[in-house]
Amino acid sequence: MEISSRYNPSQIEEKWYSYWMEKSYFHSEPDERKPFTIVIPPPNVTGVLHMGHILNNTIQDILIRRARMQGYNACWVPGTDHASIATEAKVVHMLKEKGISKKDISREEFMHYAWQWKEKHGGIILQQLKRLGISCDWDRLSFTMDEALSESVTAVFVDLYRKGYIYRGIRMVNWDPKALTAVSDEEVIYKEVQSHLYYLRYRVEGSEQDYISIATTRPETLLGDTAVCVHPDDPRYQHFLGRRVIVPLVNRSVPVIADTYVDRDFGTGALKITPAHDINDYQLGIKYKLESINIFNDDGTLNEFAGLLVGMDRFEARKAILPLLEEAQLLIKVENYVHKVGYSERTQEVIEPKLSRQWFCDMAALARPALEVVMNDEVRFFPDKFKNTYAHWVENVKDWCISRQLWWGHRIPAYYLPNQEVVVAASQEEAYHLARERFPELDIRISDLQQEEDVLDTWFSSWLWPITVFDGMRYPDNDDIRYYYPTSVLITAPDIIFFWVARMIMAGMEWRGEIPFRDVYFTGMVRDHLGRKMSKSLGNSPDPIALMDTYGTDGIRMGMLLSAPAGNDLMFDESLCEQGRNFNNKIWNALRLIKGWKVDDKLSIPAHANIAVEWFDARFNQVLAEIDDAFQKYRLSDALMSVYKLIWDDFCACFLEIVKPPYQQAVDAVTYQAACTNLGRLMQVLHPFMPFITEEVWHLLYGEEKGDIIVSSMPQVLTFDASIIETFVFSMEVVEQIRRIRTEKNIAQKHSLELYLSPRQQQAMFEEVVIKLCNLSKIQRVDTKPTATLSFMLHTQEFFIPFGETLDVEEEKRKLQEEMQYLEGFLDKVEKKLSNQAFVENAPEKVVEIERKKQNDARQKLSLLQQKWQDLD
RNA sequence: GAGAUAUUAGCUCAGUUGGUUUAGAGCGCUUGCUUGACAGGCAAGAGGUCACAGGUUCAAAUCCUGUAUAUCUCACCA
Numbered sequence: 018m019e020i021s022s023r024y025n026p027s028q029i030e031e032k033w034y035s036y037w038m039e040k041s042y043f044h045s046e047p048d049e050r051k052p053f054t055i056v057i058p059p060p061n062v063t064g065v066l067h068m069g070h071i072l073n074n075t076i077q078d079i080l081i082r083r084a085r086m087q088g089y090n091a092c093w094v095p096g097t098d099h100a101s102i103a104t105e106a107k108v109v110h111m112l113k114e115k116g117i118s119k120k121d122i123s124r125e126e127f128m129h130y131a132w133q134w135k136e137k138h139g140g141i142i143l144q145q146l147k148r149l150g151i152s153c154d155w156d157r158l159s160f161t162m163d164e165a166l167s168e169s170v171t172a173v174f175v176d177l178y179r180k181g182y183i184y185r186g187i188r189m190v191n192w193d194p195k196a197l198t199a200v201s202d203e204e205v206i207y208k209e210v211q212s213h214l215y216y217l218r219y220r221v222e223g224s225e226q227d228y229i230s231i232a233t234t235r236p237e238t239l240l241g242d243t244a245v246c247v248h249p250d251d252p253r254y255q256h257f258l259g260r261r262v263i264v265p266l267v268n269r270s271v272p273v274i275a276d277t278y279v280d281r282d283f284g285t286g287a288l289k290i291t292p293a294h295d296i297n298d299y300q301l302g303i304k305y306k307l308e309s310i311n312i313f314n315d316d317g318t319l320n321e322f323a324g325l326l327v328g329m330d331r332f333e334a335r336k337a338i339l340p341l342l343e344e345a346q347l348l349i350k351v352e353n354y355v356h357k358v359g360y361s362e363r364t365q366e367v368i369e370p371k372l373s374r375q376w377f378c379d380m381a382a383l384a385r386p387a388l389e390v391v392m393n394d395e396v397r398f399f400p401d402k403f404k405n406t407y408a409h410w411v412e413n414v415k416d417w418c419i420s421r422q423l424w425w426g427h428r429i430p431a432y433y434l435p436n437q438e439v440v441v442a443a444s445q446e447e448a449y450h451l452a453r454e455r456f457p458e459l460d461i462r463i464s465d466l467q468q469e470e471d472v473l474d475t476w477f478s479s480w481l482w483p484i485t486v487f488d489g490m491r492y493p494d495n496d497d498i499r500y501y502y503p504t505s506v507l508i509t510a511p512d513i514i515f516f517w518v519a520r521m522i523m524a525g526m527e528w529r530g531e532i533p534f535r536d537v538y539f540t541g542m543v544r545d546h547l548g549r550k551m552s553k554s555l556g557n558s559p560d561p562i563a564l565m566d567t568y569g570t571d572g573i574r575m576g577m578l579l580s581a582p583a584g585n586d587l588m589f590d591e592s593l594c595e596q597g598r599n600f601n602n603k604i605w606n607a608l609r610l611i612k613g614w615k616v617d618d619k620l621s622i623p624a625h626a627n628i629a630v631e632w633f634d635a636r637f638n639q640v641l642a643e644i645d646d647a648f649q650k651y652r653l654s655d656a657l658m659s660v661y662k663l664i665w666d667d668f669c670a671c672f673l674e675i676v677k678p679p680y681q682q683a684v685d686a687v688t689y690q691a692a693c694t695n696l697g698r699l700m701q702v703l704h705p706f707m708p709f710i711t712e713e714v715w716h717l718l719y720g721e722e723k724g725d726i727i728v729s730s731m732p733q734v735l736t737f738d739a740s741i742i743e744t745f746v747f748s749m750e751v752v753e754q755i756r757r758i759r760t761e762k763n764i765a766q767k768h769s770l771e772l773y774l775s776p777r778q779q780q781a782m783f784e785e786v787v788i789k790l791c792n793l794s795k796i797q798r799v800d801t802k803p804t805a806t807l808s809f810m811l812h813t814q815e816f817f818i819p820f821g822e823t824l825d826v827e828e829e830k831r832k833l834q835e836e837m838q839y840l841e842g843f844l845d846k847v848e849k850k851l852s853n854q855a856f857v858e859n860a861p862e863k864v865v866e867i868e869r870k871k872q873n874d875a876r877q878k879l880s881l882l883q884q885k886w887q888d889l890d
Numbered sequence: 891g892a893g894a895u896a897u898u899a900g901c902u903c904a905g906u907u908g909g910u911u912u913a914g915a916g917c918g919c920u921u922g923c924u925u926g927a928c929a930g931g932c933a934a935g936a937g938g939u940c941a942c943a944g945g946u947u948c949a950a951a952u953c954c955u956g957u958a959u960a961u962c963u964c965a966c967c968a
Contacts, residue, residue, distance in 0.1 A: 020927095022927075022928065023928090023930075024930090207965095214968085231968080232968065233968060234968065235968085246968095278966085278967090279967090279968085280967055280968080283967060283968065284967095284968065287968095288967090288968055289968080290968095295966090295968080296966065297966045297967080297968075298968085300966085356967090356968090400895095402894070402895060405893085405894055405895090405963085406894075406962080406963055406964085409893080409894090409963070409964065410963085410964080413964080511962080511963095512962095514963095515963095542962095546901085546902090548960090548961090579902085579903095579916075579917090580902055580903075580916095582903070582904085584895095585895095585896090585903085586961075586962095587902085588901085588902065590901085590902080590917090592901095592917070592918085593902085593916095593917080595917095595930075596916080596917070596930095598930065599928095599930045599931090600930090601930090602928065602930050602931090603927095603928065603930080603931085605927090605928080606927040606928035606930095606931085607927070607928080608927085609927050609928075610927035610928080611927085612927095613927070652904095654903085654904095655904075658904090658915070658916070661916085662915085662916090669927090669928090670932090673927080677927090680926050681926080753933095753934085756933060756934065757933090757934060757935085759933085759934085760921085760922070760923095760933065760934045760935085761934080763922085765923095765925090766923090766925060766933090767925085812911090839912085842912070843911070843912055845912095846912055847911080847912085850948080850949080853948060853949090854948085855947095855948035855949090856948040856949070857948080858948075859947090859948045859949085860909070860948060860949070861909080863909090863910095864909050864910090864949085865909095867909080867910060867911085868909090868911095870911080871910095871911050874911065875911075
């Protein structure tokens with residue numbers, strides 16, 4: 018058979034992916050098997066593949082492929098979310114390029130363009146994910162604005178409204194001046210920035226010299242100031258209480274008020290109050306019934322109420338106001354100052370606190386059961402340190418601002434009546450009937466109903482995802498939801514634990530009375546090798562598609578996973594993908610070796626091969642048990658490393674090297690069969706991690722005989738003989754010693770050697786294996802030590818290799834001394850322990866026993882070494 | 891400001907309820923190899939007072955206290 022010496026993944030990957038798709042192996046329908054379900058964390062429909070997706074989806078694919086091979090009915094539901102803010106921004110941008118402004122078109126027209134955009138550009142990421150080999154049930158592809166999901170969102174809104182959880186009110190919210198919408202508290206990222214603290218002078222009304230100086234980071238907001246506040250007990254300001262001061266530049270007279278909120282030690286101890294533009298000032302404004310002057314337009318420019326700098330952007334205004342203050346001699350000084358500023362998670366724009374009417378959802382009642390199921394491990398977190406984070410948020414959960422001033426999304430099903438009242442209903446018709454019922458005297462017509470313009474937060478649909486992808490909200494008893502829900506495991510990043518994970522649990526408990534998933538596996542964040550977050554602006558993220566081209570998909574999957582312990586951030590390094598690629602090549606060449614053998618049915622299996630077959634069987638099962646254990650704990654990188662070493666070290670370096678026939682000689686049928694079987698089952702164990710090469714090798718091994726590896730049965734752990742492994746390990750230690758001697762003495766592998774050992778052998782050894790691997794002509798027991806030998810010692814067994822007359826006595830002595838020194842140190846430590854009365858009395862007998870054995874062994878070995886020393890003299 | 895988690899070899903990480911021949915892995919590094927599957931390989935080797943300082947214990951990488959550093963979460967200090 019002609020197989021190239023290098024594995025070339027590119028041709029193979031596409032072939033198998035389309036083959037699996039043709040065979041519908043990814044598709045799942047409810048049946049009598051146990052389900053294993055995952056719902057994908059829906060990527061943003063505008064998104065493109067980044068390293069985080071690679072990590073997250075590789076893990077999901079590993080779990081789902083393994084479950085499939087273990088006989089579960091595996092179902093992985095893919096999909097995307099509609100990403101209100103991001104998508105609307107894309108569409109607005111596209112329209113702008115066409116010379117169309119959003120203001121100039123109707124909502125319907127805009128939605129038309131938006132859907133067009135979505136159909137054309139949305140979901141690129143899904144195609145990219147296919148390249149990663151992920152085995153989602155593409156027939157179940159969902160989108161958060163699909164009809165079923167949209168209807169569910171509406172129904173949930175109506176339900177929560179009727180339960181009294183949803184309300185509308187005027188609040189200070191986080192305004193994104195770029196996206197022109199409110200965002201929730203969770204969507205604000207606070208970052209430390211280098212800024213300035215400006216000290217300003219507010220003249221006291223009716224006085225020529227008196228003034229109060231205040232410190233602020235936002236001098237431009239003084240245009241909206243309606244008070245100055247000091248601490249009531251601050252002696253510096255006692256005489257100003259009850260008086261009024263003049264706001265600089267606009268010359269507005271505002272009161273000096275006193276409140277304990279003020280920190281006397283910060284700045285000057287006096288605080289300017291801008292109720293319209295600061296959450297704390299807003300509270301004080303309510304408390305002291307202050308006027309609230311909104312000086313900003315929605316886009317962050319100053320409006321006519323500012324009086325000055327009208328039309329200027331808020332940051333421009335901050336700069337522009339300084340010379341004016343200076344000119345008026347009201348700017349005292351400017352200090353450097355580091356403080357935290359909130360940024361919009363979506364647009365990176367600085368958030369502007371803004372007073373506006375929004376829809377909120379009271380979360381307290383929803384949170385209670387969601388807290389309990391996590392704390393009692395009904396929903397298990399991996400790693401469980403995130404239970405703390407989760408508990409803290411859920412216990413202190415705030416009302417959720419769910420309205421967004423956008424068009425792309427689920428329009429809030431609230432209808433305003435001519436009398437300013439509002440009715441909430443799933444459709445306009447229902448709302449109409451409701452309105453007539455409630456206000457029979459008004460004689461309302463359906464055209465009088467004005468639907469709310471705002472849409473809902475995207476997360477308001479995402480939190481229903483595990484239910485709505487199975488249409489379990491509209492049809493709570495349908496076969497799918499009853500079979501697949503609760504799902505088995507959720508794989509996600511910890512940064513959306515509040516946005517998404519917590520809310521899904523709340524939704525699950527609220528509408529199905531059941532958790533949405535049993536386990537949550539939190540992946541780490543992918544960072545570069547310097548520990549920096551991967552980001553577009555830093556340009557430190559490799560292009561995932563290019564990586565797949567270079568190292569193969571299996572290679573990048575391995576590279577990603579090798580460094581990915583659950584929940585810890587991982588420093589991604591391309592060299593790990595290289596390791597993956599090299600591993601593929603290793604497997605490929607193992608296959609080439611086996612397939613290159615001539616098989617002779619007449620030959621019987623040699624003794625060394627027979628041992629190798631029996632040993633590998635035991636070893637395989639031993640490692641399989643380790644792998645199972647690792648999977649139970651979601652220690653996937655450990656599991657992969659175990660497979661890696663099983664294949665590279667145990668199968669290639671040991672098994673194949675032992676059974677390999679000499680050049681151009683045939684192999685017996687039993688050995689050949691065993692080699693094929695072993696490689697085959699190794700491919701099965703590896704398949705979830707590296708789907709492509711394993712399917713390819715499987716077919717090259719078995720043709721069509723055993724079907725496809727993707728749907729084959731995962732090997733199960735069988736009992737194994739541990740003593741074989743023990744003997745083998747010792748044999749390999751002997752092999753290593755002989756190899757070391759060969760290297761040290763520069764003895765070529767071609768040159769065969771003899772091995773002698775003293776008859777007092779304690780540890781069993783597979784002599785045939787040692788002979789084969791070390792090119793020995795014989796192994797022989799002798800009573801007396803042969804002359805002119807090299808020697809080594811393992812445990813308390815001494816080995817000799819007769820070799821020439823070139824023994825370097827001094828060198829030999831030096832080594833002996835080194836070894837003796839080590840042993841003496843060791844013995845000293847052990848004996849110190851044993852001579853400690855308290856240790857012998859208190860430690861468990863087993864532990865003391867071990868120490869005694871250590872002592873004995875060390876003494877014995879030492880005396881042997883001393884003997885050797887004497888012999889050298 | 892409060893809390894959580896971490897700190898083990900050059901790098902990335904294991905190390906289970908304290909005790910298993912004076913700490914393990916992968917990569918990297920050093921040395922030697924055209925070894926008839928693989929140089930994307932083979933063989934051998936070097937490399938760590940387990941962040942620091944105390945304490946508990948017969949026994950500490952492991953438990954406790956403090957310090958330092960890092961990351962994350964929360965918090966209204968202008």
